[in-house]
Amino acid sequence: MTPEPHPGSTALVPLALVVNGDAVRVAVPAERTLLELLRYDLGLTGSKQGCDKGDCGACTVLLDGEPVLACITLAVDADGRGVETVESLAKGQKLHPVQTAVVNHGAAQCGFCTPGMLMSAKHLLDGSRTPTREDVKQALSGNLCRCTGYTKILDAVEAAAREMAEARGGD
Amino acid sequence: MLPLPAFEWVSPGSLDELVRALGESPGESLLLAGGTDLLPNMKHGLFAPRRVIGLRRVRELRGIAETPAGGLVIGGGAPLDRVATDPRVMARYPALARAAGLVASPQIRRMGTIGGNLCLETRCVYYNQTAFWRGALGGCLKKDGPTCFVVPQGRRCVAAMSADTPAPLIAYGASVELVSVRGTRTLPVAKLFAGDGVKNNVRAADEVLTKVELPPPAERLFSAYEKVRSRAAIDFPLLSIAAAAVLDAGGHVVELTVVVGALGALPRVVRGLEITRAAPLSREAIDLVAEAAHTQCNPLxxxxAEDWRKDIVAPVVRRALAGLAPSRIAG
Amino acid sequence: MATDDEPHPPWRIGTRAPNIRSFDAVTGRQRYADDLTFPGMLHAKLVRSPHPHARIRSIDTREALALPGVHAVVTGKDMPVKYGIIPWTQDEYPLALDKALFVGDAVACVAAIDEACAARAAAAVHVDWEVLPSVIEPEAALAPDAPRLHEGHKHGNITKSVQLSFGDVEGEFAASAAIVEGDYFFEGTTHGALEPHCAIGIWEPQGVLTVISSTQVAHYLHRELSRVLGVPYDRVRVIQPPIGGAFGGKSEPFDLEFCVAKLAMVTGRPVKLLYTREEVFYAHRGRHPMKMHFRLGATADGRLTACDAKTLIDGGAYASFGLVTAYYSGQLVTAPLRLGAYRLDSTRVYTNKPACGPKRGHGSVQPRFAFEVSLDKLADRLGMDPIELRRKNVLEAGERTVNEFIIKSIGFRECLDRVEQASGWKEKRGKLPFGRGVGVAGSFYISGTNYPIYPNAMPQSAVQLKVDRSGRVTVFCGLSEMGQGADAMLALIVSEELGVDLEAIRVLTGDTDLTPVDLGGYSSRTTMMAGNACLRGARDLGTRIRAVVARKWECPARRVALAGGFATDREDTARRIEIGEAFRLAEAELGALAAVGSYDTPKDVHGDYRGGTIGASPAYSFTAHVAEVSVDLETGVPKVEMIWAAHDAGKPLNPMLVEGQIEGSAYMGYAEAILEEHLVRPDGLHRGPSLLDYRMPTSLDTPHVHSMLVETADPEGPYGAKEAGEGPLHSTIPAIANAIFDAVGVRIDTLPFTAGKLLRAMREQREKGGG
Structure with a gap:
């Protein structure tokens, strides 16, 4: 049922991108998705595949700082750009405040949506100093969670925002 | 995993390169902007182009700029999120900002572009399915089969125009620019669309939608956008309504436009609204408009949920008209 | 022993400790099945039937096998042994042998060098089909001339039919002042776990088969793999890695597990198969569509007299847990309220659709909807507050239900009080503006099934514990962690009993080579059963360690407490040693330190009639919800504004994780009430097997759930704990239904409560009222 490949179209395309701060050079077939590149070529399995067509948000990564769905992003279209995945959030032994908040609020159950959810949350927290609960709901509305009913996730992101504001010295 | 079919990747660095690449193999190439429509469709086996031409590096498609007259030109490659949050768009064309801001999900709004939204594939429950599913069905009129399952005796595909931005753009009288090796043409957005669900726009295979131009808002322009969907995010509209009204200083209607999407292949401009002219947009006038829309719009x-969608055309139109927001030129 | 019953005051139980697994989850380090890869691994793809009912004349695999990169193709003939989770109703082949029974039924499987190649090869497998007439509607399945799905099955298209009667049903109805009677329809729904099913088969040359699978039931899979593939029971290993949600959708063996195993055996290479999201919808085993007819009566003062329930259950193509479903659909409405008499008549039929099975609240969510809405109607008829009507009939601890289940602890009355107060019920019911309303519902659920799925006299759950001189404790258990916090529960109990910090505890679960048998993560059994097993093992170890410390201190053992990282003299708290030191003393005196614990259920909690064991449980949880709903009067769109959920989970071992279960359950109930429908079209095609068309709520849709814990001390549960994972879902749906009635005065007795249904009902009511 899958359309047949066109003969001669499987040439590899060389790419240079920055993944979690590391320069990566790799050659992939044009039809490789960014999610496949991350998970199967680079071994960065933190980003998840839940639907593989842009409906669930489990594969959310930051591309040049913006949250995108890696399952419907071509790897070749990430050439020359910067990718951040969940694996980049913790610095050494230090968890990102939103990671700590998710742990402390019981906001991860099965954990499958968590990496994508965290990347959407990080983007929100990077850009907004004091998001309201409605802001948080909006920012996470492209990430389905099936376990938590969202309540504890929203609590965790709000708590992280407060903590980050305090760390910056008020506001 | 839903494997993508193989293709050749072309990533032109300028508009000139792009139109030449497109001109070389127009029937065999598809354009990829955000990919949020094309790639799921390719994963479903709906398209298997020989070439995919990426638009990301084409600088000419980016950006939002002012026209000397006070309108805006939005590059075809401008992300929907950018359109939704641009202060000038929000101030002058609030219905467009709202429509762009209600597309799918935050991620998809950052990936998807206004050009891509205008050229969104039509949607239908018999079409937007996997290759396996469609094979089990035996194909439909739009793809691989002789039969339309929506209109069983129909000979023309009625898959729905499901994008959010066309209705407000039509209401604002916006136009689009299409460029190819053959030249450049400009069309009103309303004329971009064709009444065939198989391909509901007139963009030729060698053309690229380079920009959207919004005329300067009239004084006392008021507009609104209402979207009905099952889920509050990650959903296409089941019904979308844009309204734009120009009122005179006394609050009398100078011009009223109501555009309805998510019906058939075409966005529908509600006819007969001249009756509202030169009178205030009263409760009675709004009811008349709602009734006209209800009569003219037939969800499929x-x-x-076609019966329910028909039932709510009038109340949603009323809601749009009640929620008209002013364009603020100084924004 | 008496002094050992409470070795020390609780120090860990009841605290809001983080889930020990969540550190891996937030860093992306948690490795789910598809995150694992092995050298030389092949990828497999299933070939599925495009017909709802068709005979397989032949399968031609030659073209597929000839493709470069393809290593093997297997078909039904390679595994011609029936399996099924219930030993008496095994009716599935790993790959359909003679007939495919629904669109999506798997008939062949290919293994190739990568997924894309496997997909091409799957498309090159040619099946010669003889299309047969199909049956999609359950009533049609009952017709004498209906096409039969399972030709050898002696009851036609009936999987199971159950008729039971308790008390004098007609006599009680005759004594009733009011009887409400109505038809209810619960559309099917599916689990929607975010991780698609994935399995990896590994064949080791010495004859050992390993299957790594996202399963909730590693033990049952272990048994079935051995039986179907003919590999000795002692040479099969099943590993369950962390799984990305399950909700019942991964609680029986599936085609993919047999296929990766067989293909690994054929090729000698590891083989992985990851379902596409579409395939997850075909695997399904979700909530059964049920057509229910309920009669419920009460006396004028609100005593519930009799309930008469007749239910037709649409089972889909295979039996799955259907035998149990048929019983649960009738047996599990008999608490928390006392019924004078009860009659049930439930029939599950086969249809040519994806098989239904257990989804969170297996079998009982649907009749609970019918029952609680009936109660609301009854309250309306009697002119009573629906909470008062419930209060008048609440069972007491120690009482037996009308169908003879014994209720050892019950906090339902307090659940009602809590939701009544928190929601502002008295100020709201019947008093909010038209278009807005509140509704109440209650429910109960089992904490595990009293009997295992296959009859045996062995424990339902067991643990092993290892302590060593490092200060570390390792606990091994066959339970299934799937996000609910089962591993964290074990760690909590070990920490409580042995005094060690959570960081010093390793939990190893879900590996049939390394862990003692636990029957799996279903029927809300884990805290009750694995928790009790762990408690026993840990207490045994603790007793020995305390004795050693006591000998050293020359004091009675009862004075030694293990808590907070220390062994402490309870009468001279200045005397204490670090817990690791206590372990070293014990290891020095006693040698290697290990313990086992196991749990089996009490056998005196149910009646001795046929079927009386199904629905019997060591303990029952109780729930009450109030929902507040507004309805858009012009469009019919319902909006659930808020849900107050009070749940009696006995003693909550970790309140934070219990709240998570309540909130997740209420969310899922909300989703089933308002958005989700697992629909199969009349032509047998799934309506839309994707997460775009099967609409699970987003953060913007989901109402806030205010969860409240009602504590009871259950005599059977570990520390008094009961289940929390499934019970709280039941009340949500009828609470919303009843709130809609309070808001706009119409009853929507079919799920889901769509805007279209509401708008129509409101219009009809206006026309009736106006006419």
Whole structure:
């Protein structure tokens, strides 16, 4: 049922991108998705595949700082750009405040949506100093969670925002 | 995993390179902007182009700029999120900002572009399915089969125009620019669309939608956008309504436009609204407009829930008209 | 022993400790099945039937096998042994042998060098089909001339039919002042776990088969793999890695597990198969569509007299847990309220659709909807507050239900009080503006099934514990962690009993080579059963360690407490040693330190009639919800504004994780009430097997759930704990239904409560009222 490949179209395309701060050079077939590149070529399995067509948000990564769905992003279209995945959030032994908040609020159950959810949350927290609960709901509305009913996730992101504001010295 | 079919990747660095690449193999190439429509469709086996031409590096498609007259030109490659949050768009064309801001999900709004949204594939429950599913069905009129399951005796595909931005753009009288090796043409957005769900726009295979131009808002322009969907995010519209009204200083209607999407292949401009002219947009006038829309709009089973969607045309139109927001030129 | 019953005051139980697994989850380090890869691994793809009912004349695999990169193709003939989770109703082949029974039924499987190649090869497998007439509607399945799905099955298209009667049903109805009677329809729904099913088969040359699978039931899979593939029971290993949600959708063996195993055996290479999201919808085993007819009566003062329930259950193509479903659909409405008499008549039929099975609240969510809405109607008829009507009939601890289940602890009355107060019920019911309303519902659920799925006299759950001189404790258990916090529960109990910090505890679960048998993560059994097993093992170890410390201190053992990282003299708290030191003393005196614990259920909690064991449980949880709903009067769109959920989970071992279960359950109930429908079209095609068309709520849709814990001390549960994972879902749906009635005065007795149904009902009511 899958359309047949066109003969001669499987040439590899060389790419240079920055993944979690590391320069990566790799050659992939044009039809490789960014999610496949991350998970199967680079071994960065933190980003998840839940639907593989842009409906669930489990594969959310930051591309040049913006949250995108890696399952419907071509790897070749990430050439020359910067990718951040969940694996980049913790610095050494230090968890990102939103990671700590998710742990402390019981906001991860099965954990499958968590990496994508965290990347959407990080983007929100990077850009907004004091998001309201409605802001948080909006920012996470492209990430389905099936376990938590969202309540504890929203609590965790709000708590992280407060903590980050305090760390910056008020506001 | 839903494997993508193989293709050749072309990533032109300028508009000139792009139109030449497109001109070389127009029937065999598809354009990829955000990919949020094309790639799921390719994963479903709906398209298997020989070439995919990426638009990301084409600088000419980016950006939002002012026209000397006070309108805006939005590059075809401008992300929907950018359109939704641009202060000038929000101030002058609030219905467009709202429509762009209600597309799918935050991620998809950052990936998807206004050009891509205008050229969104039509949608239908018999079409937007996997290759396996469509094979089990035996194909439909739009792809691989002789039969339309929505209009069983129909000979023309009625898959729905499901994008959010066309209705407000039509209401604002916006136009689009299409460029190819053959030249450049400009069309009103309303004329971009064609009444065939198989391909509901007139963009030729060698053309690229380079920009959207919004005329300067009239004084006392008021507009609104209402979207009905099952889920508050990650959903296409089941019904979308844009309204734009120009009122005179006394609050009398100078011009009223109501555009309805998510019906058939075409966005529908509600006819006969001249009756509202030179009178205030009273409760009675709004009821008349709502009744006209209700009569003229017939949602189809291509998106399901057609009886309910028909029932709510009038109340949603009323809601849009009640929520008209002013364009603020100084924004 | 008496002094050992409470070795020390609780120090860990009841605290809001983080889930020990969540550190891996937030860093992306948690490795789910598809995150694992092995050298030389092949990828497999299933070939599925495009017909709802068709005979397989032949399968031609030659073209597929000839493709470069393809290593093997297997078909039904390679595994011609029936399996099924219930030993008496095994009716599935790993790959359909003679007939495919629904669109999506798997008939062949290919293994190739990568997924894309496997997909091409799957498309090159040619099946010669003889299309047969199909049956989609359950009533049609009952017709004498209906096409039969399972030709050898002696009851036609009936999987199971159950008729039971308790008390004098007609006599009680005759004594009733009011009887409400109505038809209810619960559309099917599916689990929607975010991780698609994935399995990896590994064949080791010495004859050992390993299957790594996202399963909730590693033990049952272990048994079935051995039996179907003919590999000795002692040479099969099943590993369950962390799984990305399950909700019942991964609680029986599936085609993919047999296929990766067989293909690994054929090729000698590891083989992985990851379902596409579409395939997850075909695997399904979700909530059964049920057509229910309920009669419920009460006396004028609100005593519930009799309930008469007749239910037709649409089972889909295979039996799955259907035998149990048929019983649960009738047996599990008999608490928390006392019924004078009860009659049930439930029939599950086969249809040519994806098989239904257990989804969170297996079998009982649907009749609970019918029952609680009936109660609301009854309250309306009697002119009573629906909470008062419930209060008048609440069972007491120690009482037996009308169908003879014994209720050892019950906090339902307090659940009602809590939701009544928190929601402002008295100020709201019947008093909010038209278009807005509140509704109440209650429910109960089992904490595990009293009997295992296959009859045996062995424990339902067991653990092993290892302590060593490092200060570390390792606990091994066959339970299934799937996000609910089962591993964290074990760690909590070990920490409580042995005094060690959570960081010093390793939990190893879900590996049939390394862990003692636990029957799996279903029926809300884990805290009750694995928790009790762990408690026993840990207490045994603790007793020995305390004795050693006591000998050293020359004091009675009862004075030694293990808590907070220390062994402490309870009468001279200045005397204490670090817990690791206590372990070293014990290891020095006693040698290697290990313990086992196991749990089996009490056998005196149910009646001795046929079927009386199904629905019997060591303990029952109780729930009450109030929902507040507004309805858009012009469009019919319902909006659930808020849900107050009070749940009696006995003693909550970790309140934070219990709240998570309540909130997740209420969310899922909300989703089933308002958005989700697992629909199969009349032509047998799934309506839309994707997460775009099967609409699970987003953060913007989901109402806030205010969860409240009602504590009871259950005599059977570990520390008094009961289940929390499934019970709280039941009340949500009828609470919303009843709130809609309070808001706009119409009853929507079919799920889901769509805007279209509401708008129509409101219009009909206006026309009736106006006419």
């Amino acid at each position: 089973s291509s998106l399901g």
